Amino acid sequence: MVKKEAVGNKIVTMGKSTLLVAATLTVGLAQAQAATLDTVKERGELKCGVNSGLAGFSNPNDKGVWQGLDVDLCRGVAAAIFNDPSKVQYIPLNAKERLTALQSGEIDVLSRNTTWTSSRDTELGVNFTGVNYYDGQGFLVKKALGVASAKDLDGAAICIQSGTTTELNVADYFRKNNINYTAVVFDTSDQTVQGLEAGRCDVLTSDLSQLYALRTKMSDPEGAVALPEVISKEPLGPSVRQGDDQWFNIVKWTHFAMLNAEEMGVTKENVDSMKGSTNPDMRRFLGEDADFGKGMGLPADWAYRIIKQVGNYGEIFEANVGQSSPLKIDRGLNALWTDGGLQYAPPVR
Ligand SMILES: N[C@@H](CCC(=O)N[C@@H](CS)C(=O)NCC(=O)O)C(=O)O
Known part of the structure; x- marks a missing residue:
């Protein structure tokens, strides 16, 4: 599919x-x-x-x-x-x-x-x-439906968006659990929310992060609840065309730089003062004593630029989807490996 x-x-x-x-x-x-x-x-x-x-x-x-x-x-x-x-x-x-x-x-x-x-x-x-x-795929239902588990969704109409991994996951999950459902398929996520609100379907399924985001668009966000089941692995990430390894490296190491900065405690605010650090890892990372940009066609201070202008991973997470945002998503799997999460970057050296 x-x-x-x-x-x-x-x-x-x-x-x-x-x-x-x-x-x-x-x-x-x-x-x-x-x-x-x-x-x-x-x-x-x-x-x-x-x-x-x-x-x-x-x-x-x-x-x-x-x-x-x-x-x-x-x-x-x-x-x-x-x-x-x-x-x-x-x-x-x-x-x-x-x-x-x-x-x-x-x-x-x-x-x-x-x-x-x-x-x-x-x-x-x-x-x-x-x-x-x-991320992982979940279900959003209207509280009024009184359903507490995805296993109780027998016979439900489910709003789904076409062209996503969501379609196949939901088919697999319901088949595995011997539950019947009717798929109501739309081209955009806004239509899936409208479908739920207008009663075209009983439940909306999508990546959990999107359920949080889509719920904020509902006229009564409190009237909808996410069910506890997470039915798939949805590792979300950027992609590039095959055939240009330099470009692949630039995009890959931009993300890694943000993760390494969080791990080393380098933030948008303190990155300038970190330039004076005597810690060899820090000096390498910020391009003070070494040039790890040249292999990517970038200047030596490539990582400094990213952190100074955009921030480390923890900063961008909190500002956009975390506690400082309307979504208030916990770090969960997206915590650094040092905090029990899965986010881990190879070192800059
Ligand atoms: N992560 C899944 C789902 C991604 C996805 O496109 N989700 C939809 C459902 S909410 C979405 O973002 N739609 C917005 C749009 O197409 O404008 C995938 O890669 O297939």
Whole structure:
């Protein structure tokens, strides 16, 4: 089912557009072979594919400025390259079009609540660079339904969005547990929320992080509750086109720099004073005594730029989705490994 999305689907089902997709793919591959970093520098900005509006992850604020955890990844890459996190053009994409946009060269990086799966990683010409949010799929029901467990959902109508991992997970879960359901499939997440509110379905299923975000859009958020079951692994992360290892490294190490900074206690506020540190790890990280940027075509202070302009992982987590945000999501699996979580970065050395 997952394979039905993106390019695979178009090649199988559409006559004329097959050629079009093949042509854009060729262009995309040619671009991937040219150094993306050079293209981005010449253009003067990075093209970042994001969710068109997912609170906490990527969402334009009332001034039209993009904000969120996924947005901050792109801001970090721009800070490393340009010393200016605003040098990013955001391209809003829905679930179905996101991977095609990366394949065709329309964007340089996809940073849009996308689950790292084997088929996406090996069949679609893209590479995932890491996991910036460990998630899992859950269910949101109206409290009035009086359901306490997903196992009680026999016969339920379920609102789902097409082009996502969600569709297959829910089919597997209900089959495994011998429960019947009716899928009510929509193209956008807003439609799934409206579907739940209008009674088109009894339950909405999606990544848990999205349930938190979508609940804030409901007219009565308190009237909806997430069920305790988490039915899948959804490691969400950025991806790039295959064929350009330098670019792959830049995006991968932007995330790792944010994690290492949190682990070392380097923040947006204290990073300047840390430059005077005598700790060899700190001096290496900030590019004081060593140059770990050159292998990526970046300046020696690439990591300093990211932290100074955007922040460490803990800072961007708290501001966008954590306790300082309306979502108030706990760190959970996204705590650093030193705090019992899964977030772990190789060292800068
Ligand atoms: N992580 C899952 C789901 C990602 C996803 O696209 N979720 C939907 C459901 S809430 C979404 O973000 N929709 C917003 C949109 O398409 O505009 C995946 O990679 O397939």
